Amino acid sequence: MELQALDQYVEEIEAASPGRLLDRARPEVRVALIGVLDSHRELTPEQGLLLYQAEGDDLRALIKCADLARAADCGDEVTYVVNRNLNFTNVCFVGCRFCGFKRQRWEAEAYDHSDRVLLEKVAEARRRGATEVCMQGGINPQMGPLRYRELLELIKGAFPEVHVHAFSPMEVMYGARRARMAYRPYLSMLREAGLGSVPGTAAEILDDEVRETLSHKKVDVANWVEIITTAHAVGLPSTATVMYGHLEQPRHIVNHLTLMRDIQKQTGGFTEFVPLRFVHHNTQLFKLGLVKEPPPRGLFDFRLYAFSRLYLRGSINNLQTSWVKLGVDLAALTLKTGCNDFSGTLMEESITAQAGGQEGEFVPVDLIEEKARAMGRVAVERTTLYRKLYDQRAPNGARPLAPAAPPPA
Ligand code: SF4
Numbered sequence: 001m002e003l004q005a006l007d008q009y010v011e012e013i014e015a016a017s018p019g020r021l022l023d024r025a026r027p028e029v030r031v032a033l034i035g036v037l038d039s040h041r042e043l044t045p046e047q048g049l050l051l052y053q054a055e056g057d058d059l060r061a062l063i064k065c066a067d068l069a070r071a072a073d074c075g076d077e078v079t080y081v082v083n084r085n086l087n088f089t090n091v092c093f094v095g096c097r098f099c100g101f102k103r104q105r106w107e108a109e110a111y112d113h114s115d116r117v118l119l120e121k122v123a124e125a126r127r128r129g130a131t132e133v134c135m136q137g138g139i140n141p142q143m144g145p146l147r148y149r150e151l152l153e154l155i156k157g158a159f160p161e162v163h164v165h166a167f168s169p170m171e172v173m174y175g176a177r178r179a180r181m182a183y184r185p186y187l188s189m190l191r192e193a194g195l196g197s198v199p200g201t202a203a204e205i206l207d208d209e210v211r212e213t214l215s216h217k218k219v220d221v222a223n224w225v226e227i228i229t230t231a232h233a234v235g236l237p238s239t240a241t242v243m244y245g246h247l248e249q250p251r252h253i254v255n256h257l258t259l260m261r262d263i264q265k266q267t268g269g270f271t272e273f274v275p276l277r278f279v280h281h282n283t284q285l286f287k288l289g290l291v292k293e294p295p296p297r298g299l300f301d302f303r304l305y306a307f308s309r310l311y312l313r314g315s316i317n318n319l320q321t322s323w324v325k326l327g328v329d330l331a332a333l334t335l336k337t338g339c340n341d342f343s344g345t346l347m348e349e350s351i352t353a354q355a356g357g358q359e360g361e362f363v364p365v366d367l368i369e370e371k372a373r374a375m376g377r378v379a380v381e382r383t384t385l386y387r388k389l390y391d392q393r394a395p396n397g398a399r400p401l402a403p404a405a406p407p408p409a
Contacts, residue, residue: 001296001298001299003329003330003333006298006299006302006330006333007333009299010063010302010333010336010337013060013063013064013067013336014064014067014336016060016064018037018064018065018068021057021060021061021064022034022061022064022065024057024060024061025057025058025060025061025062026057026058028047028050029050029051029054029058029061029062030061032047032050032051033051033061033062033065033310036065036069036310036313037065037068037069037310040313040314042261042313042314043310043311043313045254045255045258048254048257048258048307048311049250049251049254051307051310051311052250052253052254052303052304052307052311053250054303054307059299059302059303059306062303062306062307062310063302063303063306063336063337063338065306065310066305066306066307066309066310066337066338067306067336067337067338069309069310069313069338070309070319070338070339070340073313073317073340074317074318074340075340076376076377076378077340077377077378077379077380077388078335078340078341078342078368078372078375078377078378078379078380079318079340079341079342079379079380079381079382079386079388080341080342080343080344080345080365080368080379080380080381080382081131081132081343081344081345081381081382081383081384082128082129082130082131082132082344082345082365082381083125083130083131083132083133083134083165083344083345083346083347083384084121084122084124084125084128084130084132084133084134084345084346084347084348085134085135085136085346085347085348085349086118086121086122086133086134086135086136086348087101087135087136087137087348088112088113088118088135088137088151089111089112089113089137089138089140089143090102090103090109090110090111090137090138090354091103091104091105091110091111091112091138091140091141091142092137092138092139092140093139093140093141093217094138094139094170094215094217094218095215095217096214096215096217096218097213097214097215097283097284097285097288097290098204098214098215098243098246098278098280098283098284098285098355099215099283099355100279100281100282100283100354100355100356101138101354101355102138103138105140105141105142112140112142115154118151118154118155119154119155119158121348122155122158122159122162123158123159124347125162125347126159126162128345128347129365130162130345130347131162131163131383131384131389132162132163132164132165132196132344132383132384133155133159133162133163133164133165133166134165134166134199134344134346135151135155135164135165135166135167136166136167136168136171136199136201137171139170139171139174143178144178145178145179145180146178146179147175147178148166148167148171148175148190149179149189149190149193151166152164152166152190152193152194152195153193153194155194156193156194160194163196163197163383163384163385164194164195164196165196165197165198165199165384166195166198166199167190167195167198167199168198168199168200168201168202169198169200169201169202169203169219169223169224169227169228170201170202170218170219171202172186172187172190172198172227172231173219173223173227175190183226183227183230184230184233184234187227187230187231187234187236188234190236191234191235191236195236196236196384196385197236197237197238197239197271197384197385198228198231198236198237198238198239199238199239199241200228200238200239200240200241200270200274201239201241202218202219202224203224203240203241203242203243203256204218204242204243205242205243205244205246205247205248205252205253205256206221206224206225206255206256206259207221207248207252207255207256208220208221210247210248210252213247213290214246214247214285225259225263228263228269229263229266229267229269231269232263232267232268232269232270233267233269236269237269237270237271237385238269238270238271239270239271239272239273239274239320240260240263240264240270240272240273240274240316241273241274241275241276242256242257242260242273242274242275242276242308243276243277243278244275244276244277244278244304245277245278245280245294245295245300246278246280246285246291246294247285247290247291253304253307254311257307257308257311257312258311260273260312260315260316261311261312261315261316264312264315264316265315270315270316271318271384271385271386272316272317272318272319272320272341272386273308273312273316273318273319273320274320274322274343275301275304275305275308275319275322276322276325277294277297277301277322277325277326278291278294279325279352279355279356279357280293280294280355280356281355281356282354282355282356283355283356297326297327297330298330301326301330301334301337302333302334302337305319305321305334305337305338305339306337306338308338309337309338309339310338318340318341318386319338319339319340319341320339320341320342320343321334321335321339321341321342321343322343323342323343323363324343324346324349324352324357325352325357328363328367328371329371331343331371332371332372332374332375333375335371335372335375335377336375341382342368342371342372342379345362345363345364345365345368346361346362346363347361347362348361348362349361349362365379365381
């Protein structure tokens, strides 16, 4: 479906009455949707499987209910964070088949940024109003045993006010092994050094069989869960993510979200859920023929987002769309299929771009505000941990940049 047709599709759903759409859905779909929407009844995995495969009238009813649940639980604000990605190295030995970002250290495009370059990038981000630096990189076999702590000390030493959101569970696993430390003291040490929160990436699909094909060297499910729950336990919140549109079956998505829901009940440490569409062009998965062309953009994404909103209802409140994976226009439409958060400005994005993504590296605040308005909503800047920054707005609604930090000496 073209973007215009998708736009019309969500508009028609928005205009229709919930009763009419629910009446047209199959009875078992209707029961599940009414239960979660009206009574906050948690969807069972069986209902999840049913809803995740919804099509036609069932899908329209699913999207309508997700949008109503979003309005009831989050209101009409669309949150976003002014942040900068900092991919400090692309040298990596892990070899994930879905990744187009990694390089071997002898390749021409390999890099490992110096401290000076990193500080310049953070200084530039601060001058442009960033409150967060999101720092992740390849798993570089030549890094020093305490490199991640040193990176935190470097950045927090120069910019103590910046929130550092960094180090996926894969990086934490590798870093802890290099430092010869257990996860708990290692994560506590990073927190002491200034780490503010952890990306819940490297999750892809939390199913060891699927992971074996995606990347047999990657952190396994047990370690991913242990690292994330330990991070939460030592006071480091994290995001929760899923990568979809590759080898996974519906049951993998449902099991993955069930696990996220269970972890959240145990720790309360997830700040948001972020579905990430697989970008295939420059990946081994695609080149080896293990994955064909992923499903067309549009309804497939709407269903995943709407399903996530309802399946996680009562556990993870914030659902983040990804303009990097979907493009700004399609991401804006997902604001009507359950999403309440537009992610960040990023300023620099290599991981998806290197996999063949063509959506750019930066979205200015003005564009986020414009897209939110076009969807009948209002954009509000937030911090990484979802504190809303209304106070940064001038009376005329203009959003001043945060004070610029001086460039590093
Ligand atoms: S996804 Fe991360 S760990 Fe896997 S190959 Fe790419 S950079 Fe390395």
